[in-house]
Amino acid sequence: MSHSHPELGTPPELPAGGLRVTPLGGLGEVGRNMTVFEYDGRLLIVDCGVLFPDEHHPGVDLILPDFTPIRGRLDDVEALVLTHGHEDHIGATPYLLREREDIPLVGSELTLALLGGKLREHRLKQPAYHKVAEGDRISFGPFDLEFVAVNHSIPDALAVAIRTGAGLVLHTGDFKMDQLPLDGRITDLRAFARLGEEGVDLFLTDSTNAEVPGFTTAEKKITPVLDQVFREADQRIIVACFASHVHRVQQILDTAVAHDRKVAFVGRSMVRNMGVARDLGYLTIPPGVMVEAKELADLPPERQVLISTGSQGEPMSALARIANRSHNFVHLESGDTVVLASSLIPGNENAVYRVINGLSRWGARVVHKGNALVHVSGHASAGELLYCYNIVRPRNVLPVHGEIRHMLANGALAQQVGVENVVYAEDGVVVDLVEGHASVTGKVDVGYVFVDGQSIGDVTEAELKDRRILGEEGFISVIVVVDSVAGKVSAGPEIHARGHAWRDEDFEAIKQPIVDAVNGLLAEGTDDTYQMQQAVRRTIGRWVSGTHRRRPMIIPVVVEA
Known part of the structure; x- marks a missing residue:
């Protein structure tokens, strides 16, 4: 088939x-x-x-x-x-x-x-x-x-x-x-x-x-692993999981109570979803365990648990900001424990490992699916x-x-x-x-x-390709002024490059070939600026590819004086 x-x-x-x-x-x-x-x-x-x-x-x-x-x-x-x-x-x-x-x-x-x-x-x-x-x-x-x-x-x-x-x-x-x-x-x-x-x-x-x-491992198998993580942690614990994983949050709350710790939610979607789950009876919050995130900081570190979003390494999530030390009120200390209690969605691996490395750099112990049974x-x-x-x-x-x-x-x-x-x-x-x-x-x-x-459906695959080229290869703009009466280049080319370690003097060698290419078209009687721009693009494109092994986005501008 x-x-x-x-x-x-x-x-x-x-x-x-x-x-x-x-x-x-x-x-x-x-x-x-x-x-x-x-x-x-x-x-x-x-x-x-x-x-x-x-x-x-x-x-x-x-x-x-x-x-x-x-x-x-x-x-x-x-x-x-x-x-x-x-x-x-x-x-x-x-x-x-x-x-x-x-x-x-x-x-x-x-x-x-x-x-x-x-x-x-x-x-x-x-x-x-x-x-x-x-x-x-x-x-x-x-x-x-x-x-x-x-x-x-x-x-x-x-x-x-x-x-x-x-x-x-x-x-x-x-x-x-x-x-x-x-x-x-x-x-x-x-x-x-x-x-x-x-x-x-x-x-x-x-x-x-x-x-x-x-068979997929039962959720209950995670409880003793969380218990051990809490037992071994002598400072603050930060647990990151999906903002909809009510069962996992329930396990963390129950374990926090058993170890006499207070819990705060961090991240807008986590606060909203767990509020909904609690109101409907899907999440049972033991009395006295929850506090506001800002109040949590007043407690000694060994009594703090934060439940956060950002288990997929999303750059603007609470966990990523904690790893970058740019979070408003959560400041990671050496000896803190961070638990990533979620799977790796295909394609997110690099972002997640970037966050793990960021957390580890500040001295945190990071527990994740790769080194402990903290997710099924x-x-x-x-x-x-x-x-x-x-x-x-x-x-x-x-x-x-x-x-x-x-x-x-x-x-x-x-x-x-x-x-x-x-x-x-x-x-x-x-x-x-x-x-x-x-x-x-x-x-x-x-x-x-x-x-x-705010735009939906306006970005095309072609535009994404342009963004990828800009991000990976940089861009070069070339401005040439032509005198159509005299039939020759009267000013330029002025070349500006961004996105690579290019210096202005790197382009001296290609300026004359660009002038020659445009003058050649003018001598043939061409006065179409689009054709001249294409000639500029081809000339500098071949040179950059051969000299620097790069294929940047090239924006040629031909102006008639």
């Missing part, structure tokens, strides 16, 4: 009674999760998340799914279902609601509460909320939805079963099968088995950990996925949520247990379920949509 789809054209009209699945993000990367289901002319969207930029996206704040394929059909959208409250599943929702503000939102209590904070930040009015829990069934147009409890690294995650006339689809969302979860809420394999008995026609499964053998994944490993395939026994499988290698590994697991039809898709690849059989039928154009400050 081919895994690549470069030759696909526009998908044909959907056959009557068929279900069309179009992923707009999340298939080929870890983030930007968004899938559109179409049946009988109506649309259902599952998740609407963001992808965080890496060093290949200089100046970019967020990356959104591409809404273009559904932009003309937003009135056909029955609802947006959110499987759980992580940014890579809910973060792009405000941007979709800017285009149609009354799309009904469906999700669990915590998921919708976390989203509410985002909508307020974006000054959007809240559309209709449909709060659901495991076991609930609710219909929107031709889509009959049933929700199933799944265990993940945030409370209240749900899988969704979608029933239409084309058959039964089961979408796991992000999940794992921790058998001893901190909140006692396990992935409901009995519901998976019941749906399997009914007959799952298409199974969309989380691929993130498909390459990892065995929120995703099912290969053993759990095999279990699921055997329980559900789906007719067709579409691996989702992951990079290409993760999805291929996931599909291989499905085939090992006898699933006959595994369909591989990437963002924009259309999969149709017709008469019980799923197949790739075409492709729609989708790309990355970049958020850069």
Whole structure:
């Protein structure tokens, strides 16, 4: 079976009674999760998340799914279902609601509460909320939805079963099968088995950990490790984790109480999310343990615990500012302990290690996933996925949520247990379920949509390439003045360079060749300044490449006197 789809054209009209699945993000990367289901002319969207930029996206704040394929059909959208409250599943929702503000939102209590904070930040009015829990069934147009409890690294995650006339689809969302979860809420394999008995026609499964053998470690295994870290620390402890990881924060609070320490939250998103989780009863804060961050400094160091954002090395996060000694009121001391209680999102490794080195430089002891069991994944490993395939026994499988290698590994697991039809898709690849059989039928154009400050979608891949060139190779401007009557260069070239250790005298050797190139064009009767600029660009470009082994951005300006 081919895994690549470069030759696909526009998908044909959907056959009557068929279900069309179009992923707009999340298939080929870890983030930007968004899938559109179409049946009988109506649309259902599952998740609407963001992808965080890496060093290949200089100046970019967020990356959104591409809404273009559904932009003309937003009135056909029955609802947006959110499987759980992580940014890579809910973060792009405000941007979709800017285009149609009354799309009904469906999700669990915590998921919708976390989203509410985002909508307020974006000054959007809240559309209709449909709060659901495991076991609930609710219909929107031709889509009959049933929700199933799944265990993940945030409370209240749900899988969704979608029933239409084309058959039964089961979408796991992000999940794992921790058998001893901190909140006692396990992935409901009995519901998976019941749906399997009914007959799952298409199974969309989380691929993130498909390459990892065995079973994901239980969250409870972290508690004794945290306890040991607290026991050995004789000064302040700073713990960085995701601002949505309620279970991890609960473990830290409980451990702090056991060691007679006070706790403060640092970082806007951490303060906001934990406030929401506490108000809804997902986070139990023992009495007397919490203090304001500024009050914490008045306590002796051995009684202080800070819970901070910034576990991914984000440059403006609380932890990065602490590492750079630029935080307003948290000043790292030699002997402090810093715990990075989170995974490394692919692409963030360098940023995280930069922060670890910064913390270590000031004499902190840094405990992280590489040297202690202070984080476990929120995703099912290969053993759990095999279990699921055997329980559900789906007719067709579409691996989702992951990079290409993760999805291929996931599909291989499905085939090992006898699933006959595994369909591989990437963002924009259309999969149709017709008469019980799923197949790739075409492709729609989708790309990355970049958020850069207030601008959404204005930054193109070409502009990012320019930023990368500017950052890596620098730039050179060349100004030449020509006298078109006399037919020769009358002033210049004036050359300015930035971004490398170039000096003005470095360019003396190329000035005459530039003059000769422009004079040559003028002698031929050319008076087109664009052609002259191109001649300047070629001349200096070849010289810089040959002399300095650089390919900077070159901005030639030819002025007629």
